[in-house]
Amino acid sequence: MHLPFCARRCPYCDFPTAHLDAGREARYLDALAREARDRLPPGWRARTVFFGGGTPLELTTPGIERLVEIFSGRIARGAEVTAEANPRTLLARKLRALRDGLGLCRLSLGAQSFRPRLLAALGRFHRPEDVRKAVAVARAEGVRSLNLDLIFAIPGQRPSELEEDLDALLSLRPDHVSAYCLTVEEGTAYGRSAAAGRLRLPSDGVQARYFARVRCRLRAAGFQHYEISNFARPGHRCRHNQRTWRNHPYYGLGNGAASHVAGVRMRNHPELDAYVEAVETGGGEAAVAEREELPFARKVRETAYLALRTSEGLVRARFLRELGVDPERFFARELARLRAQGLLVDKPGRVHLSGRGVRFADAVAVELL
Ligand code: SF4
Structure with missing residues (x-):
């Protein structure tokens, strides 16, 4: 909100x-x-x-x-x-x-x-x-x-x-x-x-x-x-x-707020007055200024990147369950490159950023996104 x-x-x-x-x-x-x-x-x-x-x-x-x-x-x-x-x-x-x-x-x-x-x-x-x-x-x-x-x-x-x-x-x-x-x-x-x-x-x-x-x-x-x-x-x-x-859906209300519902990214009018006028004349749905349906591959990439920002990291079983994709296969080349640079640590069933990976998180983002 x-x-x-x-x-x-x-x-x-x-x-x-x-x-x-x-x-x-x-x-x-x-x-x-x-x-x-x-x-x-x-x-x-x-x-x-x-x-x-x-x-x-x-x-x-x-x-x-x-x-x-x-x-x-x-x-x-x-x-x-x-x-x-x-x-x-x-x-x-x-x-x-x-x-x-x-x-x-x-x-x-x-x-x-x-x-x-x-x-x-x-x-x-x-x-x-x-x-x-x-x-x-x-x-x-x-x-x-x-x-x-x-x-x-x-x-x-x-x-x-x-x-x-x-x-x-x-x-x-x-x-x-x-x-x-x-x-x-x-x-x-x-x-x-x-x-x-x-x-x-x-x-x-x-x-x-x-x-x-x-x-x-x-x-x-x-x-x-x-x-x-x-x-x-x-x-x-x-x-x-x-x-x-975890890239779960959410509603964002108010000027400039972002939502992510049913695979669609939305952003409300950023300017307060434009937001208020849009809602006053067109109802609550008119708050949304931009909509973008995320291609599946992009959703997979964003979910992986967000997961890697956390200490838990990319949990293979959860990724498979929620997206139907095995991250080790989908990101085979990217993960190999990140591992070779010492940016990842492997744990049973998951992979997370190393200390160096945390420091170079922007490079990880570029690789995955
Ligand atoms: S101007 Fe921005 S950073 Fe400063 S208090 Fe307001 S929202 Fe926070």
Whole structure:
């Protein structure tokens, strides 16, 4: 569920976001309600839900209440329900409304760094102490699983600063960590700065070293590295993302949201106003701007690539059962090349990325896709 509102746009962000005003919020939520009514099958209930965006908890309190009204009755009992929040603006009463109304049990906080200098470089307006307060609020409100996002290889970040970020992050005892190397996307403020020569990312070697440190420190603290960017304490893996990495179907609602239903990939209008107008005039189905039926071979390739991003890797029996294809035959040449480069590790019935494979995951993607 895409809730596009953010208090301020981060310079590295390429998601469709918007400033919040009450009129805009009400129209957007009306469109979201219509899309949910028209696109979700009658009686269908989600087993996992991710409220992302944007910053879902940036909605006003009446907006949160409306969100609860739209989706209560659409979420199965025992579902995993996650929402993203900004540490600076998280309010206990909104969290409580989502917990009581929709069964929210996971919270993902965009901590990113604990160094004011680096937060400023990332264009974030929260302070390190806001993260500590937000974690306390989340725990007090009974959030069962808490994720902290961390960004590393920020321009100018020293190795000692990465260690301090990891110390601060671990001191908050999160259940889950999503750690991302800073990337520069076209069309963002960072992209424009990089194109003008005003921003230089650390070299590939530095990025790889920082990633190795993140991995080493989190594993030593008891986290399982279960997907390239994701680490969880036992029992805290994100079910929602695991379904996505298995290439299982999902609905995405809201502007810019992607869906994958019955072998068809769909993407909604990215611009908020275009999305709202399309739904207001054409109903919920008109939210979809692009549709693409995936050729079978592409589905097989994507499923293999997504599986290899996880620590479980490519499970031969599951692949056969779900796609009717033996990956060792379908990818005979590709797997041979990846094995020869030391990027894979063979285990009984499955194959997963080696440490080197994790480092060169982009090369694996090129090979498989
Ligand atoms: S808070 Fe997240 S979604 Fe919003 S602008 Fe920043 S990175 Fe993008």
